[in-house]
Amino acid sequence: MYRSAGRTALGGTGRHLSDRGRRMLGEPLGSPAWILLLCWGLAACYTGAMALQPPSITTLRMPAELPRPGESVTVSCEALSELPEMTLLYWLENGFFVESLHPDGAVREGTVQEELQGSGWALRRDLHFSSFNKQHLHTNFTCVVLSPLGADTREVQWPSQAPPPVPGKSGGLG
Numbered sequence: 001m002y003r004s005a006g007r008t009a010l011g012g013t014g015r016h017l018s019d020r021g022r023r024m025l026g027e028p029l030g031s032p033a034w035i036l037l038l039c040w041g042l043a044a045c046y047t048g049a050m051a052l053q054p055p056s057i058t059t060l061r062m063p064a065e066l067p068r069p070g071e072s073v074t075v076s077c078e079a080l081s082e083l084p085e086m087t088l089l090y091w092l093e094n095g096f097f098v099e100s101l102h103p104d105g106a107v108r109e110g111t112v113q114e115e116l117q118g119s120g121w122a123l124r125r126d127l128h129f130s131s132f133n134k135q136h137l138h139t140n141f142t143c144v145v146l147s148p149l150g151a152d153t154r155e156v157q158w159p160s161q162a163p164p165p166v167p168g169k170s171g172g173l174g
Contacts (some may be wrong), residue, residue, distance in 0.1 A: 044132055053120075054150025055081040057143055066137075066159045068152075071128040079144035084114050084121040087147040092128045094140050098127065106130050127156075 046048070061076040081087040091098045091109050098107055110126035129136060141156040 001046060003155050012154045033104065051078075051080045052149055055079055055083075055087055055145040055147045055152055057145055057152045057154040058122075060143060060154050061092055062156065062159070064159065067129070067132040069133050071129075073132045075127045075141070076130075076153065077127070077145075078122060078124045079143075079145035079149055079152065080117065080120050081145065082098075082120040082125055083149060087121075087123065087145060089123045089143070089145050091123045091125065092140075092142045092144060095142075097143075107136075 003066060006034055057079045059076070059078040061078070063073060063075075067073045075087065077091070079087075089112050093101050093107065098109055102108060106127050106129070108130075110128060113124045115122045115124075125142060125143070127143075137158055143154045143156075145152050
């Protein structure tokens with residue numbers, strides 16, 4: 001803030017009578033009460049922040065059976081966070097943002113859903129496959145939850161595929 005009267009911008013002595021309640025940067029606080037109030041506020045902030053837990057992924061919901069080519073498939077990632085307004089929940093495909101690899105929407109993220117749960121918030125974001133294909137089985141899909149308190153990741157593990165029957169001679173009677 002620049003002042004026309006006084007020594008300098010930011011911290012000079014150029015105060016006007018109309019500035020009675022304002023303090024300029026660089027001026028002394030003047031009262032021990034201000035210092036105590038400042039210390040109490042900082043202590044309260046840091047003590048509260050220390051009690052917060054980092055976000056964590058709690059559930060990765062997947063199809064019970066291996067998806068077939070052409071099927072529409074949804075995988076859900078659920079996480080807990082005590083700072084939902086400062087938390088990101090997103091999907092990566094082989095380390096890249098899903099949306100950037102599939103501008104056509106063949107694989108896309110849903111919107112983040114939030115629900116109050118205990119002392120924190122449950123967040124959920126779905127990953128939608130409009131037409132599943134075999135290549136997706138060999139692709140690394142990772143759910144990431146990230147906040148100033150930390151991060152957590154979980155990789156999609158597709159259900160095992162039953163081995164195909166082996167053609168050959170039967171050991172039967174005949």
